[in-house]
């Protein structure tokens with residue numbers, strides 16, 4: 189499974205069918221293969237599958253009451269309000285805030301000895317998040333303290349001992365959650381008063397058409413969750429893009445030509461279609477959230493298999509994105525699959541599921557597109573990077589994917 193997850197799942201699917209009952213670390217779950225099962229679970233027409241108890245099992249105590257941990261009417265109510273912080277106008281403002289920080293951040297890469305792209309993106313997105321998400325001027329030691337707390341909260345969910353036992357990642361995650369709560373509560377009154385172009389300020393201002401607004405507690409819960417939801421996902425997306433553009437230098441050159449020919453304004457950067465296709469193809473081959481869990485709130489069936497009430501089910505974008513029925517030659521990096529007339533992403537309603545689907549579909553999808561394309565726009569214009577021709581990245585898929593060697597590259601300034 190670890191060595192060859194796709195091959196292993198193909199084998200299991202062929203031998204036992206579309207739904208496989210598994211025991212993972214003491215939890216029984218039903219792995220559901222294929223696009224039709226994904227549609228049934230994610231689109232969730234019968235309102236059977238709940239996200240909160242499923243994700244809550246893994247990350248609940250650290251990301252309590254984040255949007256993905258809410259369900260049904262309450263979830264929709266929060267999503268309506270949050271949507272106001274993700275409008276087209278808001279995206280333009282976030283872009284303006286991020287561009288100078290992207291430029292100054294990338295400038296520093298020239299001095300990095302033995303650059304590892306995954307490490308560089310991770311740090312860069314964390315620094316950027318403080319500007320675009322939080323928008324509070326902090327002295328360096330305070331930035332470091334918040335970054336550290338944030339990383340500990342994310343690690344909490346990977347703890348093997350899932351209880352508040354001192355010294356475990358779980359206990360450190362709980363302590364970190366307190367630090368983050370205290371931080372956001374401290375800055376909240378000034379944000380409510382002064383506003384700003386950052387996400388924190390936009391959540392304070394957000395009001396749905398029905399006049400619903402967030403309480404202080406909602407804003408703190410959502411901010412902590414949003415930081416987490418955006419960080420590793422964007423890091424792995426960019427790492428996958430960097431890896432594939434290094435493995436296929438002809439695509440890197442095409443992308444560079446497009447970036448050099450494009451203007452620097454929001455519409456040109458976000459409208460760079462080649463970069464969009466490269467991003468999608470990199471996410472298809474390496475889905476940043478490889479598996480999406482739900483809990484059945486009552487007995488139901490998937491593709492004719494009985495799913496008991498309370499059971500965990502999972503959909504795997506990582507696996508489904510390699511299904512040759514929808515994605516011919518699925519292991520091959522080919523951004524043109526997303527171009528007309530091929531449009532392999534239209535081969536099924538759920539063919540491309542890197543951002544999920546249905547009511548819980550990623551609210552930050554466009555934000556991610558703006559941030560990733562803005563970074564690559566600058567990166568391609570500033571540097572050329574490469575890996576040895578026989579290099580294959582050692583992808584760790586135990587939790588969210590990451591290259592175990594952090595993706596070492598040769599980076600040269602153009």
Ligand code: HEM
Nearest residue numbers: 255256417418421422425476477480543544548550552556
């Ligand atoms: C390339 C980067 C990203 C990827 C691949 C990604 C992927 C996903 C996926 C797969 C889900 C659905 C999870 C499920 O159904 O169980 C999701 C939900 C979510 N994402 Fe993202 N995400 C990305 C970036 C972002 C960013 C930048 C933000 C915020 C600024 C964000 C905020 C959220 C939120 C709030 C949810 C929960 C939505 C809901 O429950 O209604 N994500 N994301």
